[in-house]
Amino acid sequence: MSSLSLAMRDSHTMLRRNLLHARRYPSLTLNLLLTPVMLLLLFVYIFGDTMSAGMGGGGADRSEYIAYLVPGLMLMTIGSTTVGTAVSVSNDMTEGIIARFRTMAIHRGSVLIGHVVGSVLQSVISVVVVGAVGVAIGFRSTDATVLEWLAAFGLLVLFATALTWIAVGMGLISPNAEAASNNALPLIFLPLISSTFVPVDAMPGWFQPIAEYQPFTPAIETLRGLLLGTEIGDNGWLAVVWCLALAVLGYVWSKSVFDRGTAR
Known part of the structure; x- marks a missing residue:
């Protein structure tokens, strides 16, 4: 069996292991999913009238x-x-399973690949759930073509892959699960200071460059353009560059830490 076949076989095994863990312990995924769902409902039904009145010159x-x-x-x-x-x-x-894997005749990278592929799949499923909630409360994308929907899906997968590799690196350097959760907080915090809730030009002038050039804003504006037909401008290539840069950075970082055989 070739080395590529071995890598694919072992990666599939590790992917299956991680999906089984997610199925047996769904509380963490559910808690993380509830955050954007609750924010969606909060900003639509509690702040929706006020926020919409402040957009489009008060005509939205x-x-x-x-x-x-x-x-x-x-x-x-x-x-x-x-x-x-x-x-x-x-x-x-921290539980020693990685040390045990190191003693077994498995492809070294399959452990990380299993985590990454499993996380991307969970991210896509979570996005579908949030999208379904959005449709239930009135979201529509009637003007998007099939090609634009495919491009939007590709952007979501690419973005999920990039953030997952960064998250893997954060997990590898964390001494315990609590520290890993704290280290990964920027992945939740950055969307709060992007164009998720209000346009960048509605923010204070000194803060606009921070919101405009961080990874989330170009990706969000590109997704809006694909689904709603708004102007994408430079956001498309900026989003792709951010995704590729973060994916490469996360991969190199994670591989380096993992190959050293220590996470602390």
């Missing part, structure tokens, strides 16, 4: 704000879900 209604909000919450969902990946990786390191 709640349905327009729902359309504005849902793409941002989809990407925030990915950030929330990958926090669970950091915790899962940290648990593997």
Whole structure:
């Protein structure tokens, strides 16, 4: 059997292991998923009228704000879900299972690949759930073509892959699950200071560059453009560059820490 076949076989085994863990312990994934769902309902039904009145020169209604909000919450969902990946990786390191895997004749990278692929799958499922909630409360994307939907799906998968590799690195360097959860908090915090809830040009002038050039805002504006037909501009290539840069950084970082055989 070739080395590629061995790597694929072992990665599939590790993916199955991580999915079984997620099924047996769904509380962490559920808790992380509830955060964007609750924010969606909160900002639509509690703050929706006020927020929509402040957009479009006061002429927007709640349905327009729902359309504005849902793409941002989809990407925030990915950030929330990958926090669970950091915790899962940290648990593997502290419980000794990684040390046991090192003594077995398995492909070294399959352990991390299993975590990454499993997390991306969970992120996509979580985004579908949040999207379904959005549709239930009024979100519509009637103008998007099949190609634009495929591009939006590709962006979500690419973004999830990038954040997952960063989360894996955070989990590897964390001494315990609590530290991993704390280290991964920027993945939840960054969407709060992006264009998820309000346009960047509505923010204070000194803060606009911070919100505009962080990873989430270009991805959110690109997703809005694909699903709602708004102007994408430079956000498309900026989102792709951010995703590729974070994915490469996370991969190199995670592989380096994992190959050294220590997470602390």
